[in-house]
Amino acid sequence: MRxxxxxxxxxxxSSNYHVLVSSKMIDGTIDNWVIDTGASKSVFDKNLADFIAFTEEGAEELHAANMSEEPLKTSLGILKPLFFGKLKVENMKVALFDMNQINELYENVADIKICGLLGSDFLLRNNAVIDYKRKVLKLSV
Structure with a gap:
């Protein structure tokens, strides 16, 4: 399926661009994700607990460039089903992180709130291609 x-x-x-894609959550709300090709693992805002099916505390250290020299302590989570267009994603494993500070930046600059970062784990699994000219994310599953 494409x-x-x-x-x-x-x-x-200035000259600092971020690419966003939307998903539809299980309750019908639409949330924004930053496509982060440099992130090895997808990250989700732990404050959005209604969309998290399972949490495993203290399981991961996340190395985040430009955020801190020390690894960030995160927990692992599995999200409730969500949709990227017609693609239903079930049991998506994510690192859970408090994204309040990140969301403050997005809201102040672009009046946008994000729920997470789509990392290379998701992008590789779904054979993602970003078409900047057409402003489309192509997935082949």
């Missing part, structure tokens, strides 16, 4: 999802490219600072 899926094309619209992406939004926002400029947080």
């Amino acid at each position: 899926i094309k999802l619209p992406i939004e490219i926002i400029e947080l600072e």
Whole structure:
């Protein structure tokens, strides 16, 4: 199955672009994800507990570039089913992280709130291709 999802490219600072894609959560709400090709693991905001099916505390250390020299302590989580377009994603494993500070930046600059970062684990598993010219994320599953 091939899926094309619209992406939004926002400029947080001069020449500092972030690529966003939306998902539909189990309750029908739409949330934004930052596509982060440099992140090895997808990350989800632990404050959005209604969308987390399972949590394993103290299981992971996340090395985040430019955020801290020390690894961030996170827990692992499995999300409730969600949709990226027609793609239903079940049992998505994520690192759970408090994204309040990150969301403050996004809200102040672009009036956008994000629920997480889509990392290389998701992008590779779904054979993702970012088409910047057409502003589309292509998934082949």
